[in-house]
Amino acid sequence: MNRVFINGIASISAQEDAVVENGNVALYSENNIAALDKNYKSIIAPMMLRRMSKAVKMGLWTSLNALKEAKIEIPQNIIFGTGKGCLQDTEKFLVQMLDSREGLLSPTSFIQSTHNTIGGQIALHLKCNAYNMTYSQNSNSFETAILDAMMKIGSGESENALVGGVEENADIITDFENFDGQLKQEKISNLVLLNSTTSGTIIAESAHAFVFTSKPNKAYAELLDVEIRLNCELENLNSWIFQFLDTYKLTSKDIGFVIMGNNGDARYDNYYKALQDSIFKETPQIAYKHLVGENNSISSYALWLASQIFKLNKISEVFKLNDIDMVNPKYALIYNQYLGKNHSLILLENA
Amino acid sequence: MKGIAVTGMGVISSIGHHLSENLEALSSSKSGISFPEILQTTHTHLPVGEIKFNNTELSEILNLPKTQAYTRAALLGTFAVKELLKNLGWEKFPEETGFISGTSVGGIDATEKHFKQYAANSENNRFIQAQHPGFTTEKIAEYFELNSVVTNISTACSSSANAILVGARMIQCGRLKRVIVGGTDCLTKFTLNGFNSLKILSSNPCKPFDDRRDGLNLGEAAAYLMLEADDLVQNKPIxxxxxxxxxxxxxxxxxxxxxxxxxxxxxxxxxxxxxxxxxxxxxxxxxxxxxxxxxxxxxxxxxxxxxxxxxxxxxxxxxxxxxxxxxxxxxxxxxxxxxxxxxxxxxxxxxxxxxxxxxxxxxxxxxxxxxxxxxxxxxxxxxxxxxxxxxxx
CATH class of the missing domain: 3.40.47.10 (Thiolase/Chalcone synthase)
Structure with a gap:
């Protein structure tokens, strides 16, 4: 099996990149948060930009930046995860169709509504004929993209892959999540989100892209493995993690820092708390969703964060869930789930 | 390469509710194209390949409770996987069976139906999450208690072909030993109007590769295959x-x-x-x-x-x-x-x-x-x- 390294990385979220080091947090109290805007014009022609939805814009911007950093022009694979896809164009077409009672419609938003519009537009922009895949599996969308890329590079079939996770919000469809318990009903400062005792969370937009390569170069980290499960009973969580780590002859004590997906939803944060209080009690614990919000591909922020932590060998206090100091971490574990489903584990090693 | 073994198949489409019916129709040149009766649309003149079970009927066939949140794609998908199970002659799928499903629009049929009704305390709110493709896949997986790798591919009209491709690769590289691959999509107003706005729907039965072809007919189906690593294969692969x-x-x-x-x-x-x-x-x-x-x-x-x-x-x-x-x-x-x-x-x-x-x-x-x-x-x-x-x- 060939090894898989993370080389280029790029992020768009509700926080500035520098928050990892300086802890200057953008504060929010609403439950639906837009991603911070980037200078898209700097790398995408204005005429192209006008036609792009936010998801496509963010996906392309992060992809181009990650490729640039990895010094790769045309990737051998383009693999994306997006649980909700091009929500804005979907909503636009749906509203027009319903309001006109199936009248005469413009096809523009329909043709951009498919989940693979992001990967397709990146291919179009790069004139890249390579393997192009889009996974849309709730909070395991990005994880399956990682898994696919690891198979491509691990098997020796490819030397690199562009891998990303993108989610945008839409006005009406995202707002529906207020009605089914997904979003918090009270205003809450994002800084205290993780202490919340109520149900629901806050949702935000984000996009992340990574270049995985078979050669270490100046890698941020080495990807050892990823595993996904649809359901996992709370009492089986520890044994799943033990089994996963044991494949690499590791125990929880070898993990230099663990990144948890706590999102302030009191109904489901017990999965994370169970780990915090047991096998990772003595491990530096890091959380991020109080800063960048929840979404189906937000674990891509966790992978970006882990990459940064390995590179910087430090992390701002605002991410820490406990007081244990991080000392030259060798391995990192990312655990995530959403509404108690679509659980994932990602294991990384300092490159 | 020797190839990945296909050991079972399950299917429902407008030409048949079972594998044998599909084969029978294919062999006797019997098309499943009709006009929409189940799909509630104003475009009743556009021919479609519609499966003539409504959602309530499908739900009853599958013994689902009245409060279920299965969209039509999930119902059809569950129906086809149940067929697969039956055709394999198994009681249930063994543990560690993976599930990779492809769907383009997932549960948008639920969203277009309930869009104006979603509100605080609406009984339809259980369908809010159902719009997204992964939810369709989860529902099918949960019906059969599949709990290994469960994932969904959404690459428009190649979604389920890609699910087969990825499943085959997972077996090839040893990531899985057994995986159900395939996909499901139902007729929706969203797609019918979408393709209509592109002016590529024919108002006649479609004529692929004909010089006077004038567009496509939309259809709905669910189709799944069982792929197994050779060391698990018991009977001769299909x-x-x-x-x-x-x-x-x-x-x-x-x-x-x-x-x-x-x-x-x-x-x-x-x-x-x-x-x-x-x-x-x-x-x-x-x-x-x-x-x-x-x-x-x-x-x-x-x-x-x-x-x-x-x-x-x-x-x-x-x-x-x-x-x-x-x-x-x-x-x-x-x-x-x-x-x-x-x-x-x-x-x-x-x-x-x-x-x-x-x-x-x-x-x-x-x-x-x-x-x-x-x-x-x-x-x-x-x-x-x-x-x-x-x-x-």
Whole structure:
């Protein structure tokens, strides 16, 4: 099996990149948060930009930046995860169709509504004929993209892959999540989100892209493995993690820092708390969703964060869930789930 | 390569609720195209490949509680996987069976139905999450207590072809030993109006590869295959997946390039993995939707790839309509039926060869000993996938 390294990385979220080091947090109290805007014009022609939805814009911007950093022009694979896809164009077409009672419609938003519009537009922009895949599996969308890329590079079939996770919000469809318990009903400062005792969370937009390569170069980290499960009973969580780590002859004590997906939803944060209080009690614990919000591909922020932590060998206090100091971490574990489903584990090693 | 063993199949489409009914219709040139009766649309003049069970009927067949949150794609998908289970002769799927499903729009049928009704305390709120493709896949997985790798691919009209490709790769590299692959998509107002706004729906039964073709018919289906690693295979495999390839046309969001570059590259990759010569492909189950653009572009790709000796080919879309995300898996099953029955199912409604190519598809049922069959699926976003199915020898 060939090894898989993370080389280029790029992020768009509700926080500035520098928050990892300086802890200057953008504060929010609403439950639906837009991603911070980037200078898209700097790398995408204005005429192209006008036609792009936010998801496509963010996906392309992060992809181009990650490729640039990895010094790769045309990737051998383009693999994306997006649980909700091009929500804005979907909503636009749906509203027009319903309001006109199936009248005469413009096809523009329909043709951009498919989940693979992001990967397709990146291919179009790069004139890249390579393997192009889009996974849309709730909070395991990005994880399956990682898994696919690891198979491509691990098997020796490819030397690199562009891998990303993108989610945008839409006005009406995202707002529906207020009605089914997904979003918090009270205003809450994002800084205290993780202490919340109520149900629901806050949702935000984000996009992340990574270049995985078979050669270490100046890698941020080495990807050892990823595993996904649809359901996992709370009492089986520890044994799943033990089994996963044991494949690499590791125990929880070898993990230099663990990144948890706590999102302030009191109904489901017990999965994370169970780990915090047991096998990772003595491990530096890091959380991020109080800063960048929840979404189906937000674990891509966790992978970006882990990459940064390995590179910087430090992390701002605002991410820490406990007081244990991080000392030259060798391995990192990312655990995530959403509404108690679509659980994932990602294991990384300092490159 | 020897190829990944296909050990079971389950399917529901407008030409049949079971595998045997689908085979019967294919063999007797019986199309499933009708006018919409279940789908509530104002476009009642547009022919569709509709499955004539409503959601309540499907829900009752599957013994689901009244409070279920299964969208139509989830109902059809569950129905087809249940068929697969029955055809395998198993009580339930063994632990560690993976599930990879493809769907293009997932549960948008629920969103378009309840869009104006979602509000605090509405009883329909259980469908809010159901819009998203992964939810459809979860519902099917939970019905069968599948809890290993459960994931969903959404690459428009090549979704389930890609699910087959990824599942085969997972077996090949040892990530999984057993995986259900395929896909499901139902008729929705969203897609019917979408394709209508693109002006590529025909108001007649579609005529793939015909010179006077004037668009596609939408359809709905769910189709799933069981793939197993060789050390688990107990009975002789129905067929093997010997090659697979995905490439991007990188030309336009919806239209295919004139020379069909994406399809060309996908076929090339699939053949290379299979280790086959071009001349060994006995038949192509083409994507052949019946639109001006697709059929020309795909023909060009086939012509460029195969040169003088073009294999026999046909599109089965005139039977079922274009079932979008389910099409790849549906046609994978049709391709495998072709191999096991030694029959090429005809391209219905064909009369006159395209002027640009002069090629005629197989238009009446034809006996043939088929060892290797190529199946193409081409989607929005330039997504092109080719699969090769081979006789288990």
């Amino acid at each position: 067929a093997r997946i010997s090659g697979f390839g995905n490439a991007n046309d990188a030309f336009h969001q919806t239209a295919s390039s004139q020379n069909g570059e994406g399809a060309f590259l996908a076929m090339e990759k699939a053949l290379k993995i299979a280790g086959l010569e071009k001349s060994q492909i006995d038949y192509i189950n083409a994507h052949g939707t019946g639109t001006l653009n697709n059929d020309l572009s795909e023909s060009m790709a086939i012509q460029r790839f195969f040169g003088e000796d073009i294999p026999l080919f046909s599109s089965t879309k005139a039977y079922t309509g274009h079932t979008l995300g389910a099409a790849g898996a549906l046609e994978a099953i049709f391709s495998i039926l072709s191999i096991s029955e030694n029959k090429i199912f005809p391209n219905l409604n064909f009369a006159e060869a395209m002027q640009e190519t002069g090629y005629s598809p197989v238009s009446i049922i034809r006996k043939a000993n088929l060892r290797h069959v190529l199946s193409n699926s081409l989607g929005f976003g330039g997504n092109c996938t080719s699969l090769i199915f081979s006789k288990d020898e």
